[in-house]
């Protein structure tokens with residue numbers, strides 16, 4: 001969607017912007033507390049310079065974690081986190097709010113609301129449910145069982161619901177989708193007579209408080225503290241990280257500290273706690289677009305913890321802070337205190353989190369007693385429209401094409417030797433035309449893969465690589481030079497957003513290594529990337545050499561494979577085909593290996609918000 005095609009700014013955003021411009025005295029209190037504001041300026045600056053028709057302006061709020069600390073410290077009582085959330089919603093309304101970096105989180109949520117992962121188990125007479133949430137269920141299924149068993153002692157009719165609270169989409173500004181999905185859940189629960197929800201995750205808590213009209217919300221920590229639950233005792237000193245999304249929930253903060261002191265632990269506070277707590281680094285999915293900002297908040301927590309074990313009650317915070325300093329989830333401490341204080345308990349990581357959720361579902365699906373059971377069958381928007389069967393259709397078309405070629409007798413014409421002899425008869429003209437086409441393709445945004453495949457078929461594995469890499473390097477260079485010298489302003493207007501801004505700053509820091517990295521790990525679309533590098537300060541020769549060398553592995557893999565493609569279609573599996581497939585698999589694994597490395601480094605596994 002064209003960002004300028006929606007003329008009217010959201011009314012709520014306009015009001016918040018006007019209030020901020022009028023009310024902010026630029027005292028700097030919020031800026032002092034926040035890495036995002038240190039980078040972007042005071043809220044007044046941001047509100048005044050916000051331009052809903054400008055993609056760069058629309059991308060900026062996705063670097064704010066929505067933690068609300070600015071709001072908490074503002075003497076003018078401005079609603080700043082609400083302002084940044086409205087800006088995100090504005091971006092989504094204008095079709096500018098979808099970033100590839102958020103995709104894992106969106107997938108995580110989509111699975112969480114899918115039929116496979118959801119379960120509503122409501123015994124007869126059930127008025128209260130336990131809603132453990134995706135993160136705790138995935139990382140600590142035994143903790144879910146322990147908590148539920150204690151809750152059942154107090155209320156034998158308590159139900160359990162495994163579903164996603166939709167906080168990821170809420171934070172990403174997908175307002176309409178959240179409303180529709182949450183409303184469906186709310187109406188169902190109310191229709192079944194449910195009136196109270198006990199949550200274990202602060203994100204679920206805020207979602208039920210915001211959208212769950214008619215449902216009272218309480219945390220399991222408050223319920224357990226009030227129940228007089230007998231706990232195994234331990235000794236030691238801990239400090240508590242209150243999740244930022246519930247910074248004003250004083251009864252919850254108190255209940256957590258009550259449980260810890262009841263266990264015999266000494267609780268010492270960090271400078272930021274309760275209403276002035278800080279983000280763990282994962283709020284608003286900032287870590288997915290601006291990891292350096294996320295890391296700064298984790299580092300702050302590490303310095304404030306000063307060697308004391310942090311206890312928190314959000315699975316996402318536990319994982320994020322755990323990459324900086326010893327951190328435990330409250331549920332581990334309640335039910336395995338000695339092991340937890342010794343640092344021996346750890347939440348599960350992806351993909352085991354998904355397995356744990358399926359196991360939990362299985363366990364509660366066969367729970368004894370009469371109960372109403374349902375799985376959520378309301379499919380998220382796009383999923384119904386686009387995704388199902390797409391890969392299957394492509395695979396079926398390929399199979400049909402191969403069968404068609406065989407049945408029609410066309411295999412006779414698919415003889416590489418004949419084709420290559422025909423091409424050879426044109427002498428130097430054939431490779432020259434091939435290189436010319438390949439050189440123009442990136443400039444015209446045409447896909448390079450079909451050309452690479454054609455190169456392998458027409459020229460064989462050696463000359464195919466020579467001609468393809470020559471054409472691709474010339475094409476990448478042309479696009480670079482166009483962006484640098486011919487159409488700089490036009491290209492710059494197109495390539496806006498945190499990802500492209502980050503590319504610029506990374507190139508300034510690391511130079512040709514960024515070119516090498518992005519050629520090997522295709523995190524950016526190839527054709528756009530060529531233009532984007534033209535806007536950076538990298539010397540052309542560095543770009544040229546790094547591009548040429550680092551495009552070679554993928555080029556060799558695809559050319560070697562495609563040089564044997566016609567034989568494969570005829571049913572001949574040659575050594576070149578096997579080597580080519582092996583090389584393609586190796587090259588294709590690079591992004592996956594990189595993502596795993598990055599996830600491990602950032603502590604990802606449970607993408608919380």
Ligand code: SF4
Pocket residue numbers: 033034035036037063064065066067068069070071080081084
């Ligand atoms: S909500 Fe948090 S991250 Fe965003 S501006 Fe305020 S303090 Fe900074």
Ligand code: SF4
Pocket residue numbers: 023024025026027028029030031042043044070073074075076077078080
């Ligand atoms: S604390 Fe409030 S008044 Fe001060 S700079 Fe921030 S928004 Fe403005």
